[in-house]
Amino acid sequence: MWMLVIAFQKYSPFAGITGSEWVGLANFAGLLKDPHFYVLLRNTLAINLINLVFFFPIPIVLALMLNEVRHELFKKLNQSIIYMPHFLSWVVIASMTFFVLSVDVGLLNKLLVKLGFKAVSFLSAPHYFWGILTVQNVWKEAGWGTIIFLASIAGVDPQRYEAAVVDGATRFQQIWNITLPAIRPTIVILLILRLGNMADVGFEQVLLMMNPLVNNVADVFDTYSYTLGILQGDVSVGTAVGLFKGIIGLVLVWSSNYVVKKLGHEGIY
Template identity: 60%
Template sequence: MARDKFLYVLALPGLLYFLIFKYVPMWGIVIAFQNYSPYQGMSGSPWVGLEHFARFFSNPDFFTLFRNTLAINVLSLVLFFPLPILLSLMLNEVRHMVYKKIIQSIVYLPHFLSWVIIVGITFLLFSTGDGAINQMLVAMGFDKVDFLTNKNYFWGMLTAQSIWKDAGWGTIIFLASMASIDPQLYEAAKMDGAGRFRQMWHITLPGIRSVIIILLILRIGHIMDVGFEQVFLMMNGAVSEVADVFDTYVYRLGVKQGQFSYSTAVGLFKSVVGLLLVIGANKLAKKFGEDGVY
């Protein structure tokens, strides 16, 4: 520590952030095992053990919430996760640096838009009344489609929004990983007659495989998390059956109805499932010879 003291000082703000905002608040999970009252505090509230968990698992809403959360995340994992990899491979093949930077800037920009703006754009495009898409359908002789109030389209709409917003931003890590691949490997492959696709398949993809595995493991750990703001803004009465997820449920019962202990138990359940999934996925990755997260 004496030798690298300046590096530790440089890391101090990040360590303090995790300590203050991630580890210290974990003390609050004790209220999941209490009938917490703000007037009595954590030290004075009565302990009830696993009562809130039993209530949650026996609630008919549990299966609906679990189904919706899992379905949205599986769709995101299957359709969204591979796209930044594919986009990174395509960007890596662009040799003209000016064009490459312009394309990168364009695909990065949606990440900096808030979900309020993105949902607003979605309403302007897909609303049944004056939506641009429905206006085009009518002009071509087709009937209007209830994109926003038909529950059959809701999960697809969320996935499409996530892809448009963050697919470009997700390429940053993969492009950085590709930049670390030894250029001599590509030169040797060219001498052996390998084309661009062969180089991509046999050099680029294996070169970023460890990064893909790590990000996949971390993504699996968030399979119980759905962006609250996105779902909350897109939800309406017509699609609530397929839109209600753990995050909106916690908000409705914890914030609006003041059931702090019960909503904390729901949040703790999500966190434990995420932890178990990360541990399981990491062990599976190690069995296949990958480094994993730890």
């Protein structure tokens, strides 16, 4: 953590930390004054908001559905199938996306052409980019996220369901009135942590999927930090971008936790 001091310097690897020029908040001021900053902020927040709306609820729904499966072998088979994409690297995911959506060899475009439609440039059209990232995230991580919710559901007292059955409650009523309230603390905690990552977008995923035609909607803080810090050798600015992201995450976690507590729920601290 002490290496973060180079965010306040004009760091030179040859001079080291002790010999590098101290510039204070100049790197942060330069970041905020950069005309590209608002593009980075827009893309980062937009990608995370789309994931929050469309990705975050899916593991909850999957966990509820799997919990209702009574055939153990069928249940375990489905769990394994939806968990497996988590173990694939983003390189594999990006390659699979290319072979499905590319204009030349994409399976989807070949199907469209056979049906009499024109091929669509999914990977080079800016208005498709955020949606493609979201679908990739859902397919890769939704199954893995269900583990936490299934573990939380497993802690619900079975006698509550037995009492509900005696009272004539349907399966949906049991889910709505017993299961969901029981796992609400877990949902709230994971939501707070998710909000804390609003300034953080999967670097590997975006880097592998971006190209010059979609840079305007693909460039985020992570890729900007990589470009400046690694490719251009400006380590101080790259570190300043990372520290700026960390500060945003801290503020979002603190504020969302404060709001959650005001609403009567348990927070993360």
